[in-house]
Amino acid sequence: MSACSKAWFKEDSPALSRITVENKATYPNINVCNQCGACIEVCPTQALERDANGVVQVRKDKCTSCLMCVGFCPSASMRFNGTKQTEPFKCISCGICAKACPTGALELLTTPESK
Amino acid sequence: MDMKEMKLLSEWSYEPAKIHRGYARETLYVGLGNKDGNYKFEKRPVSDDMIEKFTGGRGFGLKLLWDAVTEKTKWDDPENELVIAGGPFCGITQYPGTGKSYTVFLSPATKQTYNSNAGGYFGPFLKFSGFDALEIQGKADRPVVVFIDGDNYKVQIFESTLEDNNAYYISEELHDYFAKDEQDKRTISVISTGMAAKTSYIVGLNFSFYDVRRKAVRLKQAGRGGGGTVLSDKNVVAIVVKRTKFTGAENDPVDIEAIMKAGVSLHKRIHDHDNEQCKMRSVGTAHLTEIMDDYELLPVNNYKFGSHKDINNISSDEYAKLFSQGMADGCWYGCSLACAKAVDHFPLQTGPWKGKEVVVDGPEYETAAGLGSNVGVFDPYWTIEANFYADHYGFDTISLGTTIAWVCECYELGLINKEHTHGLELTFGNKKDLMELIHRMAAGSDDFVVATGKGIEAAREYYAEHYGADLEVMKKIGMVCQGLEASEYRCQESIAQWGGYFLTLKGPQHDEAWLIFMDMVNKQLPTYEDKAEALYFFPNFRLWFSLHGLCKLPWNDIEPVDNSIKYKGIEAARVPEHLNNYLTIYTAITGRPLDREGMILQSERVYNFERIFNLRMGKGTSKFHEAPDRGLGPVWEDEWMARPDYFDARLKEFGEEIEGKSVKEKIALLQKHRRSQWAQLKAAVYKRRGWNKNGIPTMKTVKRLGIDYPEVVALLEKHLKPEDEFEDA
Amino acid sequence: MITVNGNRSEWEEGLTVEKLLARENYTFRMISVWIDDRPVEKKEYSTKLIPDGAKVQVIHNISGG
Numbered sequence: 001m002s003a004c005s006k007a008w009f010k011e012d013s014p015a016l017s018r019i020t021v022e023n024k025a026t027y028p029n030i031n032v033c034n035q036c037g038a039c040i041e042v043c044p045t046q047a048l049e050r051d052a053n054g055v056v057q058v059r060k061d062k063c064t065s066c067l068m069c070v071g072f073c074p075s076a077s078m079r080f081n082g083t084k085q086t087e088p089f090k091c092i093s094c095g096i097c098a099k100a101c102p103t104g105a106l107e108l109l110t111t112p113e114s115k
Numbered sequence: 116m117d118m119k120e121m122k123l124l125s126e127w128s129y130e131p132a133k134i135h136r137g138y139a140r141e142t143l144y145v146g147l148g149n150k151d152g153n154y155k156f157e158k159r160p161v162s163d164d165m166i167e168k169f170t171g172g173r174g175f176g177l178k179l180l181w182d183a184v185t186e187k188t189k190w191d192d193p194e195n196e197l198v199i200a201g202g203p204f205c206g207i208t209q210y211p212g213t214g215k216s217y218t219v220f221l222s223p224a225t226k227q228t229y230n231s232n233a234g235g236y237f238g239p240f241l242k243f244s245g246f247d248a249l250e251i252q253g254k255a256d257r258p259v260v261v262f263i264d265g266d267n268y269k270v271q272i273f274e275s276t277l278e279d280n281n282a283y284y285i286s287e288e289l290h291d292y293f294a295k296d297e298q299d300k301r302t303i304s305v306i307s308t309g310m311a312a313k314t315s316y317i318v319g320l321n322f323s324f325y326d327v328r329r330k331a332v333r334l335k336q337a338g339r340g341g342g343g344t345v346l347s348d349k350n351v352v353a354i355v356v357k358r359t360k361f362t363g364a365e366n367d368p369v370d371i372e373a374i375m376k377a378g379v380s381l382h383k384r385i386h387d388h389d390n391e392q393c394k395m396r397s398v399g400t401a402h403l404t405e406i407m408d409d410y411e412l413l414p415v416n417n418y419k420f421g422s423h424k425d426i427n428n429i430s431s432d433e434y435a436k437l438f439s440q441g442m443a444d445g446c447w448y449g450c451s452l453a454c455a456k457a458v459d460h461f462p463l464q465t466g467p468w469k470g471k472e473v474v475v476d477g478p479e480y481e482t483a484a485g486l487g488s489n490v491g492v493f494d495p496y497w498t499i500e501a502n503f504y505a506d507h508y509g510f511d512t513i514s515l516g517t518t519i520a521w522v523c524e525c526y527e528l529g530l531i532n533k534e535h536t537h538g539l540e541l542t543f544g545n546k547k548d549l550m551e552l553i554h555r556m557a558a559g560s561d562d563f564v565v566a567t568g569k570g571i572e573a574a575r576e577y578y579a580e581h582y583g584a585d586l587e588v589m590k591k592i593g594m595v596c597q598g599l600e601a602s603e604y605r606c607q608e609s610i611a612q613w614g615g616y617f618l619t620l621k622g623p624q625h626d627e628a629w630l631i632f633m634d635m636v637n638k639q640l641p642t643y644e645d646k647a648e649a650l651y652f653f654p655n656f657r658l659w660f661s662l663h664g665l666c667k668l669p670w671n672d673i674e675p676v677d678n679s680i681k682y683k684g685i686e687a688a689r690v691p692e693h694l695n696n697y698l699t700i701y702t703a704i705t706g707r708p709l710d711r712e713g714m715i716l717q718s719e720r721v722y723n724f725e726r727i728f729n730l731r732m733g734k735g736t737s738k739f740h741e742a743p744d745r746g747l748g749p750v751w752e753d754e755w756m757a758r759p760d761y762f763d764a765r766l767k768e769f770g771e772e773i774e775g776k777s778v779k780e781k782i783a784l785l786q787k788h789r790r791s792q793w794a795q796l797k798a799a800v801y802k803r804r805g806w807n808k809n810g811i812p813t814m815k816t817v818k819r820l821g822i823d824y825p826e827v828v829a830l831l832e833k834h835l836k837p838e839d840e841f842e843d844a
Numbered sequence: 845m846i847t848v849n850g851n852r853s854e855w856e857e858g859l860t861v862e863k864l865l866a867r868e869n870y871t872f873r874m875i876s877v878w879i880d881d882r883p884v885e886k887k888e889y890s891t892k893l894i895p896d897g898a899k900v901q902v903i904h905n906i907s908g909g
Binding site: 391392393406409410629632636637638639641668670671672674678679680683684687688 | 849850851869870871872873874875876878881883885901902903904905906907
């Protein structure tokens, strides 16, 4: 989470990370966007779209900060934090966290659904 | 795009105000002159007192209109204004239902003030352009388009080159005209009316927003009261606002995080539960049709009956099939309740656009019932077409539906005939002739339709004078009060809802109180004091939304799942969790604390000010708060005989013997008893509201509320009489 | 005899909440049921028996237009 928040918000804070890892009674609970795309049709300005790699991106120039995508995400993986910006943010499969993980527990995968 | 380039008649540049804690603290005044081309523009400051006493939205509208007119001003005098204002919440994007604005004006139909609520993007864009309110006064010397350019901080008046003066045409053309490209169309909002405004008083305003998925203009309505008639009288074809840039913190809130959290929690609730609650996202307000039918509340044949065997034709399932699903149908950003349904690719069967495929906005419940069951039509396709043309022509679908329903009954009773109607057979359910009636009313093409288009109160005078129609009978069956037609719920069997319709400020529009179930089914208001308390609390509570730019649907058309288990009785009806959201967000925007008492106080000031304003205009007293017979119970035998056991039981409750009495006698007895109940209700409500027996706010009340301005006090001194005081007030 | 929203109503052996709602034609989706001032959860409607003499309230949480 540090790697993510430092890369994208220049601050070491779990509240600013796009991937969350929690300890739930010794089991890790990882929550991160799986690029399912359910948010795309909810956005009133079509600010959410898949890029060439199939990754769902938030286009800030179209986003109105309504946060409907946050409420409608099936896995609660769209994040928001008003201290930095009003627009929501999400995992865009940059791979920085995977690189930073000391045990190699994180991996970027391409799946048919995300294309 | 069809239209030719428009000639610029006048232009004014301004320094835009910076929005601070929900307020721009400036309003825009546009003077059109008096048919002499003397255009004038002014920025006016908003004082601390104006914010304190009037809050925003409808409150600002009433205050600015009060200052603009005198007690002698008529709706078609140049001094009359259209005042459009949103409020401190208007334009936030995170929480559902925050794009509303109110239009306030002197009404041609009611001859007092009217205030009309609309969604769309106009309210937010007006504020982002630097204005808490817009006043339009005067009359232009030719058809004009007023353009508020919130990108370049200019206001311009153009000579209109629009050739078709109906709403969809005007709105589509102007979105095209002022946009750089397709992407840019969503930065514009257009206020327009339709050709019906030239001759009819039951004509409202359309407020547009651009639907990026459908690539089409969508229209929401400030439908009621004749705002469109006023716009047309001023020779204004459209008011356009453009604003491209705005952030999620454009309202400059103190605590954006609190707003974001509240918004996300409600988005999630709507996502999870709307489908098992009100189905707003899939059916919108039309989900109510079969529910109303089940409880005998659906208006059928001019409110004569409350249910019909063909209800399944117009049920929520039927409409769900016709509405395009899965569209982002919010009428301002951030509304996940998204109730603004539309029918796509609808081929019009009649009228000037026959054969064209259009996007139809709606039908809402009111239209599904008013231009449906109430006129005896159970055909959703007919209703959808009527909806389209009503919007296009500018008609208020509620007043249109209720007026036509009344006309049909007059026709079936033989009070008017085919000669009077110039060949139209206006019987309930006669789809062909009723649709033709709508087209003719819009065109104002003969004396009958012009008279009818003025609404029930004016039309019945005309029918009496010119056709010899029985005025007393027409009054009994006309669901109208204070010059405004009732909206589409049968209030007969709920004493509290008699008050919810006929003891209102502006007429029987259900935005003050909707108490039918609470009273009639849940039986939570057993005494007159209970009913009066509800008719004090809920109108004030609901008025609060109109001060702030809020839509009330996200308050109680979605509820926390445990709402009615966690809270008992009427407290559950207040949906405390959502009420608290509004208090939290108010403080998060403005930085000022607010509790429930404070909320009601903000409202009560404006509620009473509006009452006093109507007094100033020669209305606003007890004699205008009258209920028609049809609003209190059956008028004819067929109505009684539709539910004979039910009505016999009602009569027995008054201690009456039903043996040996004819149906006619029983009807008269029930009406007599209910009139007496009505009188008791009125007295209890007036007392609770801090009014005297004549329905006028007392000096004590205006002092308590801090609205004892010199003009108000002077007016009250003229009208308050000691014999009208309640004993223990 | 029971009361339903203040009105006297027949009681019978085996009267569940679900049966009562059907009998009274209370078809509205968003209701809450209280028996003797205690709320009944929706999942219990088909099994919860209403005792004789009970005060039943069926609150319709309808918001209106």
